[in-house]
Amino acid sequence: MTIHLEEDGETCRLAIEGEMSIYEAADHKNGLFERLEGCREMVLDLSGVGELDSAGLQLLLMLKREAEAGGKRLQLVNHSQAVYAVLELLKMEQHFGDPMVIPAEWRTP
Amino acid sequence: MTNDPREAFVQEVDELLEAMESALLSLEETPEDPELLHTLFRAMHTIKGTAGVFGFDPIVDFTHRVEGVVDGLRSGERALDEPLIAILLSCRDHTLALVQAVLEGEDPSQVSADLLGRGQQLLDRLCPEPVGDLTAPVASAPDGYGAAKVEKLAGREAADDYWIISLGFGPDALRNGMDPLSFLRYLGSLGEIVDIATRTDRLPPLADFDPESCYLSFQIGFQSDADKATIEGVFQFAEDDCEIDILPPRSKIEEYLALLDDLPEAQVQRLGEILVKIGALTEKEVAQALAAQAADQASARPLGEILVGRHDIQRSIVEQALDKQEKSKSRVAQEGRYIRVDALRLGQLITQVGELVINTAAMRVAVQRRDTDDLQEVVERVEALVGDIRDNALQLRMVQIGETFSRFRRVVRDVSKELGKEIDLVVTGGETELDKTVVEKLNDPLTHLVRNAMDHGIETPQERLACGKPAKGTLQLNAYHDSGRILVEIRDDGAGLDPQRIRAKAEARGLVEPERNLTPQETFRLIFEPGLSTKDEASSLSGRGVGMDVVRRNIEALRGSIELDSQPGQGTKVSISLPLTLAIIDGFLVGAGGEQYVIPLAQVAECVEIGREQALTHGDRHHVNLRGEVLPYLRLKEFFGIRSGAARKLRESLVVVRVGHAKVGLIVDELHGELQTVIKPLGRVFENLKGVAGATVLGTGDIALILDVQQLTALLQAHPQPQAVSGRH
Numbered sequence: 001m002t003i004h005l006e007e008d009g010e011t012c013r014l015a016i017e018g019e020m021s022i023y024e025a026a027d028h029k030n031g032l033f034e035r036l037e038g039c040r041e042m043v044l045d046l047s048g049v050g051e052l053d054s055a056g057l058q059l060l061l062m063l064k065r066e067a068e069a070g071g072k073r074l075q076l077v078n079h080s081q082a083v084y085a086v087l088e089l090l091k092m093e094q095h096f097g098d099p100m101v102i103p104a105e106w107r108t109p
Numbered sequence: 110m111t112n113d114p115r116e117a118f119v120q121e122v123d124e125l126l127e128a129m130e131s132a133l134l135s136l137e138e139t140p141e142d143p144e145l146l147h148t149l150f151r152a153m154h155t156i157k158g159t160a161g162v163f164g165f166d167p168i169v170d171f172t173h174r175v176e177g178v179v180d181g182l183r184s185g186e187r188a189l190d191e192p193l194i195a196i197l198l199s200c201r202d203h204t205l206a207l208v209q210a211v212l213e214g215e216d217p218s219q220v221s222a223d224l225l226g227r228g229q230q231l232l233d234r235l236c237p238e239p240v241g242d243l244t245a246p247v248a249s250a251p252d253g254y255g256a257a258k259v260e261k262l263a264g265r266e267a268a269d270d271y272w273i274i275s276l277g278f279g280p281d282a283l284r285n286g287m288d289p290l291s292f293l294r295y296l297g298s299l300g301e302i303v304d305i306a307t308r309t310d311r312l313p314p315l316a317d318f319d320p321e322s323c324y325l326s327f328q329i330g331f332q333s334d335a336d337k338a339t340i341e342g343v344f345q346f347a348e349d350d351c352e353i354d355i356l357p358p359r360s361k362i363e364e365y366l367a368l369l370d371d372l373p374e375a376q377v378q379r380l381g382e383i384l385v386k387i388g389a390l391t392e393k394e395v396a397q398a399l400a401a402q403a404a405d406q407a408s409a410r411p412l413g414e415i416l417v418g419r420h421d422i423q424r425s426i427v428e429q430a431l432d433k434q435e436k437s438k439s440r441v442a443q444e445g446r447y448i449r450v451d452a453l454r455l456g457q458l459i460t461q462v463g464e465l466v467i468n469t470a471a472m473r474v475a476v477q478r479r480d481t482d483d484l485q486e487v488v489e490r491v492e493a494l495v496g497d498i499r500d501n502a503l504q505l506r507m508v509q510i511g512e513t514f515s516r517f518r519r520v521v522r523d524v525s526k527e528l529g530k531e532i533d534l535v536v537t538g539g540e541t542e543l544d545k546t547v548v549e550k551l552n553d554p555l556t557h558l559v560r561n562a563m564d565h566g567i568e569t570p571q572e573r574l575a576c577g578k579p580a581k582g583t584l585q586l587n588a589y590h591d592s593g594r595i596l597v598e599i600r601d602d603g604a605g606l607d608p609q610r611i612r613a614k615a616e617a618r619g620l621v622e623p624e625r626n627l628t629p630q631e632t633f634r635l636i637f638e639p640g641l642s643t644k645d646e647a648s649s650l651s652g653r654g655v656g657m658d659v660v661r662r663n664i665e666a667l668r669g670s671i672e673l674d675s676q677p678g679q680g681t682k683v684s685i686s687l688p689l690t691l692a693i694i695d696g697f698l699v700g701a702g703g704e705q706y707v708i709p710l711a712q713v714a715e716c717v718e719i720g721r722e723q724a725l726t727h728g729d730r731h732h733v734n735l736r737g738e739v740l741p742y743l744r745l746k747e748f749f750g751i752r753s754g755a756a757r758k759l760r761e762s763l764v765v766v767r768v769g770h771a772k773v774g775l776i777v778d779e780l781h782g783e784l785q786t787v788i789k790p791l792g793r794v795f796e797n798l799k800g801v802a803g804a805t806v807l808g809t810g811d812i813a814l815i816l817d818v819q820q821l822t823a824l825l826q827a828h829p830q831p832q833a834v835s836g837r838h
Contacts, residue, residue, distance in 0.1 A: 057325075058312070
C-alpha cells in the first residue's frame with residue numbers, strides 16, 4: 001500500500017497503490033480519515049488499486065459519508081478495473097457521483 | 110363407495126352448504142365466533158376449489174367473490190351483522206342453485222343469464238361500494254389484498270418477477286474471510302442480478318468504525334430459474350455470519366400455490382414439511398424458525414407467523430399451506446372415522462343378512478329334528494353370531510335425527526320472518542338414532558308439521574301478549590326411543606286446536622255423523638282425514654286442507670302412527686311413532702287357526718293364560734279382566750276370518766301388546782316363542798289388509814304374517830269387532 005500525498009492548499013490529492021482489502025483496511029482508515037480532516041477537498045486516485053474487497057468498499061463508503069457530513073468534497077478518479085468491477089457488480093456506478101472512464105474491454109458482456 | 114366424481118361433488122357441496130347454513134344461523138347469536146367464520150370460509154373456499162377442478166366456472170366466480178367477503182369477516186376487516194347474514198344465507202342458496210343448474214345444464218361453464226343476474230345482484234348487495242367509509246371492505250379482488258401484503262413484505266413492486274434476497278452480514282464476516290462481494294459474484298453466475306441496493310445504514314460513527322468489521326447489507330432483486338434451495342446454497346458458507354432471507358418471486362408464489370393445491374390430502378403434514386415439499390422453504394429455514402419458536406416459548410407464536418416475520422416466505426403462501434393442512438386434517442379425520450358407502454350396497458348387505466337370519470332359523474329347525482347335541486351347540490353359537498351381525502348391519506344405517514332437526518332452524522327462521530312472528534326452535538333428543546331410510550322419508554311430513562305449527566299454531570306477538578303469553582313463541586322438536594320405536598314430537602305453545610270447530614267442520618264435510626260421541630282425542634284425529642282444514646283462509650304455507658292426511662299417509666307408509674293432542678290456548682303436540690328400522694325385527698311367533706303370526710317382540714307386554722270366566726262380553730265389545738285391569742281383546746282367528754273346526758279351549762293364551770300407553774289383548778291358539786324376523790313387504794294386492802305390517806319366511810319355509818300392533822290397537826279401540834278385511838263376515 002502506498003499513499004502518495006500531494007497537498008495543494010485546500011485540496012488533498014491521494015493515490016492508492018496496491019490492494020484495498022481487509023488486510024490494509026486499518027492502515028487505510030488511519031491515513032485517509034486523518035487527511036480528510038485537514039482538507040476541504042479530497043481527490044482519490046484509484047488507478048493503482050489492484051483489488052477491492054468489501055472492507056475496501058466499506059472504507060470508501062465511509063469516506064464519502066464523512067466527507068458529506070463535513071461539507072467536504074470527495075472525488076474518486078481514475079478507477080481501476082478492479083474498482084469498476086465492484087461498483088458495477090453492486091450497481092453503484094452512480095453512487096459516488098464521480099465520472100468514470102471505462103475502457104470498452106472492461107465491460108462485462 | 111361413491112364412484113362418480115360429480116356425485117361426490119354434489120354430496121360434498123351439500124354437506125358444506127349445510128355446515129355453512131348452520132354456522133350462519135349460529136352466527137346470529139355469536140357473530141364473532143372464529144370457528145364459525147372459518148366454517149363459512151371453508152365452505153366457499155372448498156366449493157370454489159372443487160368446482161374449479163370440474164371447470165364449473167360460474168360456481169367458481171360466484172364463490173370466489175363470497176369467499177373474499179368471508180375472508181374479510183375472518184380477518185376482522187368487516188363486521189358481521191344481521192343483514193349481512195341474511196345476504197350470506199341467500200348466497201348459500203344461490204350456490205346450491207348454481208350447482209344444480211350447472212349439473213343439469215349441457216355446458217357446465219355456462220348458466221342462464223337470469224341466474225347470473227341474480228348472482229350479480231347478491232354480490233352487489235354483499236359488497237356495496239364503499240362510500241367514504243374506510244372500514245368498508247374493498248369490494249373486489251381479494252387476491253389484490255394478498256398481493257398488497259407481499260408488496261409490503263418485499264418493499265418492492267410485486268409486479269417485478271424477481272427473487273428478493275436480503276443479506277445482512279454480521280460484523281465478523283470479513284474477519285472470517287467471508288467477503289460479501291464474492292458471494293454476490295457467485296450469485297451472479299446463477300442468474301441475473303437485476304437490481305441491488307447496498308445498505309450502509311449500519312455504518313457507525315467514525316469513532317466506532319472498525320474497518321475490519323462488516324457493516325454492509327444488501328437487498329437484491331434476482332432473476333433466476335434456480336429453486337430456493339440452490340439459491341440458499343450460494344450463501345451456505347456465510348450462514349454463521351449472515352442473515353439471509355430469500356423471498357420467492359411472484360410467479361414462484363403462484364407456482365407454490367399451485368403446488369400446494371396439488372398436494373394430496375391423504376396425510377396430514379406439518380406446516381414446515383408442506384412448505385419444504387413445494388420448495389417455498391428450505392429445510393434450513395424451517396429448522397431456524399423452529400429453533401426460534403422453541404427459544405421463545407413464552408409468546409407461543411405459531412410457526413407460520415415466525416416464518417413470515419423472518420421474511421422467509423410470503424404470508425399468502427403460509428395461509429394457503431395452513432388451509433391445505435386444515436383440509437388434510439379434516440379429510441384424514443373424516444376418512445379415519447367414516448367411509449362413504451353407497452346406500453344400495455348397504456341395503457344389499459342388510460337384505461343378505463336378512464336371508465342369513467332366515468336360513469339360520471331353518472338350520473335350527475333341521476338340527477332340532479335330528480336332535481344331536483353337538484350340532485345344537487354349534488347352531489346356538491352361529492345364531493348368536495348372526496344376531497350380532499344383524500344388529501351391526503342395521504346399526505350401519507342408523508343416523509342421528511339431529512341433522513334432520515337442525516335443517517328446520519332455517520325453515521323456522523325464514524318462515525317466522527315471513528309471518529311476522531317471533532319463534533324459538535328448541536331441539537332435544539337430536540342424538541336419537543333411527544334408520545336412514547326412515548329419516549329421509551320423515552323430512553316432508555316433518556316440514557309440513559313444523560310449518561303448520563308456525564302458521565296455525567303460534568300466534569302473532571300481539572295476540573300472544575294479549576293472552577298473557579311471552580311474545581316469543583316456542584316450537585319444540587323432540588325425539589326419543591320407546592319400546593323399540595322412536596317417537597318424534599312437534600310441540601308448539603300456540604293457540605291450540607278448537608275441538609268444536611274441528612267437529613263442526615267434519616260434520617259439514619260429512620266425515621262424522623252429528624249424533625256420534627267422540628272423545629277429544631278422536632276429534633283431533635279427524636284432522637288427519639282428507640279434506641279437513643281448520644284455518645278458514647288458506648295461506649301460502651299451509652291450510653289448504655291437503656296436508657295432514659298426506660302426512661298421515663306418509664307416516665303410515667313407514668309403519669308408523671301419528672297422534673295429535675292439543676289444549677286450547679296452551680298449544681299443540683303432534684307425536685309420531687316410528688319403527689326403528691324397516692328391515693329386521695325381533696318377533697314373537699304365535700299360532701292361530703293353523704296359521705302363524707309374528708308380533709314385534711318390543712311391543713309384547715306379557716303372555717298370560719286366561720280362563721273363560723275372565724273374558725267378558727258386553728254387547729259386541731270383548732273385554733278381559735286382567736288382574737283387575739280391563740283390556741279390550743280380539744281373537745286373531747276371528748279377526749282374520751279363519752274358520753276352524755277346533756272347539757274353543759277352556760283356557761286360552763292371551764298376548765298382551767302395548768302401544769304407548771294403550772294395552773290390548775290378542776287371543777291366540779299357540780305360543781311358539783321368540784325369533785328374528787326379516788320383514789318382507791306385502792304387495793299392493795294386500796294394501797287394504799288391516800293389522801298386517803308385512804310377512805316373513807320362517808325357518809321351516811312357512812310364511813307368517815307380521816302383525817301391525819299399532820293398527821290393531823287403534824282398530825280395537827275404535828270398533829268393537831274389527832275385521833282384517835272389511836265387509837267379510
